[in-house]
Amino acid sequence: MSKSLPKTKRTKDDVLAELRAMHAEDARWKEGRTFSLVYYVDEEHSRLLREAYGEFMSENGLSPLAFPSLRRMECEVVSMATELFQGDADVAGTMTTGGTESIMMTVKAAREWARNEKGIARPEMIVPTTVHPAFEKAAHYFDVEVRHAAVAPDFRVDVRDVERLITPNTALIVGSAPPYPHGVVDPITELAALAQARGLLCHVDACLGGFMLPFVRKLGRDIPPFDFSVPGVTSMSADLHKYGYAAKGASVVLHRNRALRRNQFYTYSNWPGGLYASPSMTGTRPGGAIAAAWAVMHYLGEEGYLDNARRILATTDKLIAGIRAIPGLQVLGSPHMSVFAFASDSLNVYELGDAMEARGWKLDRQQSPPALHCMITPAHERVADVLLADLRDCASKLAAGEPAPEGSAAMYGMVGAIPDRKQVDGFLLDFLDGTFDRA
Ligand SMILES: *Cc1c(COP(=O)(O)O)cnc(C)c1O
Numbered sequence: 001m002s003k004s005l006p007k008t009k010r011t012k013d014d015v016l017a018e019l020r021a022m023h024a025e026d027a028r029w030k031e032g033r034t035f036s037l038v039y040y041v042d043e044e045h046s047r048l049l050r051e052a053y054g055e056f057m058s059e060n061g062l063s064p065l066a067f068p069s070l071r072r073m074e075c076e077v078v079s080m081a082t083e084l085f086q087g088d089a090d091v092a093g094t095m096t097t098g099g100t101e102s103i104m105m106t107v108k109a110a111r112e113w114a115r116n117e118k119g120i121a122r123p124e125m126i127v128p129t130t131v132h133p134a135f136e137k138a139a140h141y142f143d144v145e146v147r148h149a150a151v152a153p154d155f156r157v158d159v160r161d162v163e164r165l166i167t168p169n170t171a172l173i174v175g176s177a178p179p180y181p182h183g184v185v186d187p188i189t190e191l192a193a194l195a196q197a198r199g200l201l202c203h204v205d206a207c208l209g210g211f212m213l214p215f216v217r218k219l220g221r222d223i224p225p226f227d228f229s230v231p232g233v234t235s236m237s238a239d240l241h242k243y244g245y246a247a248k249g250a251s252v253v254l255h256r257n258r259a260l261r262r263n264q265f266y267t268y269s270n271w272p273g274g275l276y277a278s279p280s281m282t283g284t285r286p287g288g289a290i291a292a293a294w295a296v297m298h299y300l301g302e303e304g305y306l307d308n309a310r311r312i313l314a315t316t317d318k319l320i321a322g323i324r325a326i327p328g329l330q331v332l333g334s335p336h337m338s339v340f341a342f343a344s345d346s347l348n349v350y351e352l353g354d355a356m357e358a359r360g361w362k363l364d365r366q367q368s369p370p371a372l373h374c375m376i377t378p379a380h381e382r383v384a385d386v387l388l389a390d391l392r393d394c395a396s397k398l399a400a401g402e403p404a405p406e407g408s409a410a411m412y413g414m415v416g417a418i419p420d421r422k423q424v425d426g427f428l429l430d431f432l433d434g435t436f437d438r439a
Contacts (some may be wrong), residue, residue: 002438022114023033027362032383034153034362035162038246041308045299052288052295059287061095061420062278077240081252084214085206085227085236092261093254094279094306095240097289099207099279102237102253106203107138107172109235109263110256113201116263125172126165128157128186130179131367132205145169155182155333166198176205177213177226181366181373182332183339185209189225192232201234201260207251210238213339215302215309223336234260239311240293243338245300245308249289251282308378314340315384316376321324326395332371333353341371347398354407355394360386365412 002098029038034392040046050250056070064071078093085091096102106124114123124145139146147170149161162173175186188204193203204226206213217223221240233256240250268276300308318340323329328346343349349370356372365371366385380387398404418424 008325032379033360036364036375037150039242039315039377041245047108048295049292053247053292056287056291059292061281061285061287070290073290078252081238082254087228090257091254092258093252096251096253096280099237099239099248099281100249102251103134104138104281105253105264106235106237107144108142110172110201111142111144112263120169120171122169123171124167124169126162127174128172130181131176132180133173142391154186157186158372159187163194170200172201174205177209180208180337183335183337184333185224185226185336188358189230192230202232203235203236204233207237207239208242209337211244215305216337218306219309223316245294246296247289249286250293290386311381312376315381316386326392328395328399340374341366341373343369343371347395348409350409350412351398351404352394354404354409357407358405359390369418409437
């Protein structure tokens with residue numbers, strides 16, 4: 001059945017009631033049963049975001065002249081992030097609508113730099129296999145060649161493999177703090193030193209850890225250097241809408257200096273509609289997302305971020321120790337913060353995922369190696385014991401030969417066994433087609 005624009009008006013209450021009814025079918029993230037996508041703190045925090053977002057919902061960050069308020073908020077957010085990442089007064093950046101846009105801007109800026117400063121016609125970049133797909137996407141959009149460096153058994157990128165992949169066309173080396181799959185920070189000091197020695201750019205993708213690692217370190221944990229304090233790091237990305245606890249649509253991209261940042265910008269001066277200058281991918285820039293990010297940073301302050309980090313680390317420690325104690329399960333590597341994966345040397349971990357799903361837990365599935373993924377937020381504090389009890393129970397039932405409930409295990413097993421990844425990409429295109437076909 002296809003849908004057309006309604007012929008007649010409806011009341012606001014009627015429309016909102018239908019909207020809320022649809023909401024009821026969604027993932028129940030407030031109850032701590034999902035492990036990515038939403039970073040929930042509590043109700044007062046949610047109300048702050050809603051009100052700050054609503055206050056600037058109509059304003060457009062594309063025009064700093066019309067909306068000096070947004071310009072000021074954006075500059076202050078960038079400045080607070082710079083200080084958190086130990087950048088000096090030369091560091092310059094902008095906000096974007098998310099990690100992917102920050103990474104797009106990083107790759108686009110590297111391409112311009114390679115063309116303009118190095119005379120490289122077909123620039124290349126070297127990324128760990130664990131890097132976020134946003135880099136592959138950016139390379140695809142901006143026609144940059146990607147070379148993949150292997151990760152060592154500890155899940156950190158192998159710097160010798162990175163070195164081996166350098167060619168005269170290399171422009172950019174990337175490391176993550178931490179990468180999404182296993183949560184183990186790449187050896188940023190070594191990567192940046194290599195880049196610097198070869199006269200290359202080095203980006204640190206701190207989309208996930210940018211607003212967590214500095215507080216984890218302040219709480220006394222040993223976090224390897226990952227930010228502008230490391231010589232040779234030329235840019236960073238960090239998502240406010242993850243552990244910054246901002247509303248969706250907020251990230252920062254920072255460059256070592258203003259000259260590097262200019263490679264990110266876009267201008268067009270011949271348009272009949274006027275002179276056009278845009279700092280990032282999008283044209284219109286959502287004022288609400290900028291305002292909510294500014295608001296939450298002032299609402300929480302260092303004290304609030306530290307409180308959240310403390311709660312999250314306590315929950316993470318409990319979960320990691322609990323999972324390690326379950327026969328047959330292994331946490332992969334030594335995770336630096338609150339993101340980790342676990343695998344099994346004796347059970348089908350995808351079947352474990354299905355058994356957990358039947359009990360209401362949505363653990364993301366990973367491949368190479370097969371694993372289940374956890375990303376801990378304050379919402380998981382209350383459910384950690386139940387999660388561990390369910391994991392223990394499901395694992396022992398599977399080990400005893402009890403069949404797993406019907407789920408996605410068969411599909412993951414099948415897809416994992418297909419050597420031709422182009423064929424898998426075909427399935428993914430079918431999935432997208434199906435998703436956006438008219439209901
Ligand atoms: C989430 C994430 C991204 C991409 O961010 P989006 O906001 O989803 O576009 C990039 N890198 C890492 C490490 C991430 O976790």
